Amino acid sequence: RQSGSNQEAINLFKRAIQTDPNLIQAYVGAAASFLELGDLDQAASFAEKALAINANAPRLNEILGIVFQNKSKLDQAIKCYQKELEVNSKASNSLLNLGRLLLQKGQEAAAIESLAKASALAPSEQCSLLLAQAYQNLRQFDEAIVEYKKLNINRPKNKLIPFNLGLCLL
Incomplete structure (x- = not known):
């Protein structure tokens, strides 16, 4: 993912999730990769699945905030950024976007x-x-x-x- 191969990263994250359905990092990676590709619905889907496993996992509410912000659902985006800051008060992107x-x-x-x-x-x-x-x-x-x-x-x-x-x- 860090090298820019988001689609390949998504495939690997999906395989990791099949192996361990509770692997939060794989959901976060997939959600971030889908976000990079502009697939907001898939990004939201993976973020929401991860939050169902661990509601306090960092970065996930920020990803959802970005999704809602891009969909012009500003009130929902604000709530997501605020939730992210409850989990991680040093989330500078959430602070900036909020x-x-x-x-x-x-x-x-x-x-x-x-x-x-x-x-x-x-x-x-x-x-x-x-x-x-x-x-x-x-x-x-x-x-x-x-x-x-x-x-x-x-x-x-x-x-x-x-x-x-x-x-x-x-």
Whole structure:
């Protein structure tokens, strides 16, 4: 799976599951592989089967969260990310995705809480941008400026970044 041979990995994970139907790691691997291939239904199916074996297995609720997020079922995705964080409070992808969804739903304060934790665990431009947007929406301009300044504003990818930084500075 790590080499990018997801279909071959899926076949091997299925064989492992046939040998040991309680092998959680094989379900997680199959679910992650199906997710990589874009087969959301199969990813969800393997994740749900694994959760039926062990409701506290890490990564599975995150996989389900990604599935629901891709299907635009945001409330279900949020619940899955929150469950993942109950199992593993250091799941930085779940923190980032949860923050993004909360920001989309207009829950900036909750988004900041999640994104700040994600940033502390795994700083990224994406996280800084989301934090800056959340702070800006709450009119906490000093905090927004700090986050915008972490970004490379000279890249032409997002022309609104220097604009928003300028607004916050004003």
